[in-house]
Amino acid sequence: xxxxxxxxxxxxxxxxxxxxxxxxxxxxxxxCCRRSSPWKSCRSEFSRRFFAASNYNLFSTSTPTRSSSVSxxxxxxxxxxGKGSLNEAANxxxxxxxxxxLIVTDPGIIKIGxxxxxxxxxxxxxxxxxxxxxxxxxxxxxxxxxxLKLIKEFGCDSIVSIGGGSAxxxxxxxxxxxxxxxxxxxxxGVDKSLKPQLPLVSINTTAGTASEMxxxxxxxxxxxxxxxxxxxxxxxxCLSVNDPETMYGLPPSLTAATGMDALTHAVEAYVxxxxxxxxxxxxxxxxxxxxxxxxRAVKNGKDEEAREKMAYAQFLGGMAFNNASLGYVHxxxxxxxxxxxIPHGICNAILLPHVQLFNSKDAGAAARLGDVxxxxxxxxxxxxxxxxxxQKLNEQVGVNPYLKDLGVFEKDFDNLSQNAMKDACGATxxxxxxxxxxxSIFAAAY
Ligand SMILES: NC(=O)c1ccc[n+]([C@@H]2O[C@H](COP(=O)([O-])OP(=O)(O)OC[C@H]3O[C@@H](n4cnc5c(N)ncnc54)[C@H](O)[C@@H]3O)[C@@H](O)[C@H]2O)c1
Ligand SMILES: [Fe+2]
Numbered sequence: 001x002x003x004x005x006x007x008x009x010x011x012x013x014x015x016x017x018x019x020x021x022x023x024x025x026x027x028x029x030x031x032c033c034r035r036s037s038p039w040k041s042c043r044s045e046f047s048r049r050f051f052a053a054s055n056y057n058l059f060s061t062s063t064p065t066r067s068s069s070v071s072x073x074x075x076x077x078x079x080x081x082g083k084g085s086l087n088e089a090a091n092x093x094x095x096x097x098x099x100x101x102l103i104v105t106d107p108g109i110i111k112i113g114x115x116x117x118x119x120x121x122x123x124x125x126x127x128x129x130x131x132x133x134x135x136x137x138x139x140x141x142x143x144x145x146x147x148l149k150l151i152k153e154f155g156c157d158s159i160v161s162i163g164g165g166s167a168x169x170x171x172x173x174x175x176x177x178x179x180x181x182x183x184x185x186x187x188x189g190v191d192k193s194l195k196p197q198l199p200l201v202s203i204n205t206t207a208g209t210a211s212e213m214x215x216x217x218x219x220x221x222x223x224x225x226x227x228x229x230x231x232x233x234x235x236x237x238c239l240s241v242n243d244p245e246t247m248y249g250l251p252p253s254l255t256a257a258t259g260m261d262a263l264t265h266a267v268e269a270y271v272x273x274x275x276x277x278x279x280x281x282x283x284x285x286x287x288x289x290x291x292x293x294x295x296r297a298v299k300n301g302k303d304e305e306a307r308e309k310m311a312y313a314q315f316l317g318g319m320a321f322n323n324a325s326l327g328y329v330h331x332x333x334x335x336x337x338x339x340x341x342i343p344h345g346i347c348n349a350i351l352l353p354h355v356q357l358f359n360s361k362d363a364g365a366a367a368r369l370g371d372v373x374x375x376x377x378x379x380x381x382x383x384x385x386x387x388x389x390x391q392k393l394n395e396q397v398g399v400n401p402y403l404k405d406l407g408v409f410e411k412d413f414d415n416l417s418q419n420a421m422k423d424a425c426g427a428t429x430x431x432x433x434x435x436x437x438x439x440s441i442f443a444a445a446y
Contacts (some may be wrong), residue, residue: 165209210318257345331426
């Protein structure tokens with residue numbers, strides 16, 4: 001019964017398990033980049049070829065395994081990194097020919113003046129810019145609706161999101177509905193949309209969710225207090241931007257939370273049943289960089305090297321989970337975020353050691369957690385060493401390790417656990433837990 005339910009939940013995820021190909025993405029990038037507008041011209045050709053190549057696997061019936069022969073690799077076709085990439089992004093947008101742009105962002109980004117800066121860069125290059133600045137942390141269905149209204153009112157031809165995962169996820173929801181219609185709940189699950197979304201450029205300011213480059217959008221349904229996972233190839237931005245200069249002012253608590261989110265992506269992708277050698281390489285490098293630089297970035301936000309390395313780390317974590325998916329840390333964290341509005345990275349940081357302790361009952365996962373220990377610089381390469389190191393890292397960067405201190409109530413565990421078992425992210429966890437097991441993981445983290 002449990003197995004059948006899991007298989008039906010996992011089947012759609014097999015779309016990430018097709019060896020097809022992002023051949024067109026990389027190859028097209030290198031060719032098109034010699035022309036004036038690389039990402040725009042790549043996008044349509046890429047999309048056309050991609051749909052033709054990828055649709056067959058949606059009907060696959062096998063369950064994902066680390067050794068399965070078919071796998072896919074999704075990544076935006078054009079990605080900018082390093083100091084100065086913000087300006088370069090504005091140049092690229094100009095070359096793309098987009099003229100009526102909606103910026104999607106949140107009040108924090110307005111406050112630090114970054115939205116005005118980007119607006120200025122775009123206006124200097126001839127675009128008309130409108131702003132939706134109402135994105136909340138854990139963005140909601142209402143946020144998506146409000147942004148969509150502006151797109152329709154002003155007839156925008158593209159979107160630029162500025163911020164962390166919340167701004168990018170909200171922008172993805174808006175961009176998807178702008179071309180596909182309907183309501184965002186229609187797209188919960190895997191590859192539910194039929195058409196490419198409105199062109200989206202994502203400027204990332206946290207490190208991070210990696211939402212600026214993933215095909216995931218996590219939107220909170222306020223009435224049910226749950227987070228919907230929309231996993232859709234069409235939600236990937238056409239251009240991702242990681243300029244570490246935009247991250248120097250990220251406060252220590254947010255640096256810690258978002259950095260632990262990046263580590264969680266890497267660990268979950270590495271022990272995922274859909275991991276493959278490419279996602280493994282990305283996940284391992286992400287872990288190494290987080291182990292070396294997160295604490296430095298938390299202690300001194302102006303540490304340029306640490307900020308730059310964390311920007312790369314989170315992108316690598318994104319490459320890993322965008323393709324190997326995640327596990328029960330995220331499946332459970334989404335419920336805490338949706339129910340109590342707790343920051344996503346904090347939920348993950350608290351749950352990560354507990355879920356990995358549970359996963360270490362599986363011999364394959366335990367061996368992989370030994371690799372995690374090695375990447376994090378532990379002397380012993382065991383699951384236990386990895387779990388202890390993660391707890392120590394939480395302590396170093398100032399993450400409170402108990403859910404009860406965040407306003408979580410034990411009486412909600414049953415409801416939270418039932419919803420976690422429906423979350424698409426859990427399908428690739430190395431062990432599928434029972435309801436009681438999920439509840440006891442929440443209890444252990446309490
Ligand atoms: N789509 C994906 O692939 C994916 C992956 C993981 C998480 N998520 C989602 O992302 C959301 C969390 O995103 P997040 O952790 O990046 O945080 P966030 O986007 O919610 O931002 C948190 C706060 O940080 C502020 N902020 C952001 N950058 C700043 C900067 N440079 N300087 C000062 N303040 C800054 C924002 O104004 C905001 O108030 C959650 O909803 C989560 O579910 C999405
Ligand atoms: Fe995450």
